[in-house]
Structure formats: structure tokens, C-alpha cells
Amino acid sequence: MNCPYFPVNDLVVPWPHSLASSRDWRRDERHWLRAAPRLVGHLFPRLLLGLAAPTCGRATINGHPYAELRDPLRHIGALTGPDVFHPGRSGRTALRIAARPARIGGQRVEEVLDLVGLGGAAHRRAGGYSQGMRQRLALAAALLGDPETLVLDEPANGLDPEGVHWLRGLLRGLAGQGRTVFVSSHLLAELAQAVDDVVIINQGRLVTAGPMADLLGRAGATSLEGFFLDATSPDAPPARPASTRARSLS
Secondary structure, eight states, rough: OOOOBBBEEEOSSSSSSSSEEOBOOOSSSSSSOOTTTTTTHHHHHHHTTTTSSOOOOEOOTTTTTGGGGGGGGHEEEEEEOHHHHHHSBBHHHHHHHHHHGGOOOOHHHHHHHTTTTGGGGGGGGGGGSSSSHHHHHHHHHHHHHHSEEEEETTTTHHHHHHHHHHHHHHHHHHTTTTTTTEEEOHHHHHHHOOOOOEEETEEEEEEEEEHHHHHHHHTEEEEEEHHHHHHTTTOOOOOOOOOOOOOOOO
């Protein structure tokens, strides 16, 4: 089968020294994106989703910009923040409104509410939710179309330890189904418990990429945090990204 791919082609964003090298991510690899803060940590998902415009270059999904996708919710689900719902609407109503343009029915709304643990609170107004509950609601919205790709920016924000543990299991399960899961986060210790592959971009430039175990092993690093700090240090030598070549599922 053909695997969806997500090329970032000579993408330049408004930031000093911000040329990001081209690289493809494919669905048969469980890629969890870790990008350096200040630039890609929050900007990359928005560039991919067309919410921010690059100076030049482009990011595409299956060769098409996000805005050109038919039924985008069924292709890619995105979490860019928890505060995207009208505070006066219930969680259930908020999801029904989000589902309507994609012709997604009420049964799927109830399924994702239960999946994220909000089934018992779906009748409550979103404005009365805690930050962690709003984060779960935003994740439910990303899952509405049962997409093959998820792009999640700081998905653990606001979650308590039990919620973080739940999220880790959920994302592992989704990736285990063959979906692509991009996660951008500052929580390196948490990422190290979940990721298979790491992409590190510092001030817009690709520093390194590859399987986390291989990168840490070659560098003699004992933690992802230590590896990240060493790799992005001003004194660090240029690194050659490890291969992230996709394996065929056919």
C-alpha cells in the first residue's frame, strides 16, 4: 500500500537562520516529533496545517496543502491548544459543531467523548472544564474523523499524572494501529517514555533525526534531555541526521 508522506520542502519561516532541511515522514514509521522550543515547538504544526505562512517553501500532506484536502478531518487531526471551544457550549455540543462540516454523526461524537474520558462530563459547559478537561476535549476533536495522522502540540498540558499516563497509552495505541503521530512538546522526560523516533530542530535548522535508541546510543547519552542539550549546544559539532527511511507496509 502507499504510505502517506509529509514533506517539508525548503521551508523558511520568519526567524533568523530558519531554513529547515527537507525531510519526509511516513505512516509506517511511528514518528513522534520533538522540536526545539522558540520556533518549531509551536510553529511547525501551524505551518503544516496552514495556520501560519512560511516566508517560502511549503509543507504538504500527500502532496497537497492542508487547505486543499477533501474532508481534512478524516485525513489529519490536530491539537494546537485547549482553548478553542465556546465556553458557553457543552462539550458534546462543541464536538457536534466541529463534526458537522465533515458530516460526522453523533455516534462518533459519543465514541470520542468516551475515548478521552469525558463521557460523564459531556453535558457540562466547556467554560467550566479544567485545563486538563479542555485538553481532552481538544484531543477528542482531533480524533473525530478517525484520521490516519495526528499532529499534537503539547498534548499533555494541564493533565495530571494519571492523565499523562493515560495519554501515553492512547498515543501508543494509535501509533500501533499504523497511524502517524506527530508530537511537539517541551516535556522531554515524558517523550522519552513514548517515542520511537526523534526529530530535533534548533532555530529552524534540522539538527538530527532518527530512532531515539540509535541516537542516544551513538552519542553515549543516558537521557533524551541530555542528548537534546548536547545536540543543541553552541559548541556541538554538526550532526548528520540518522536515516528515517520508511519501510513498506505492502
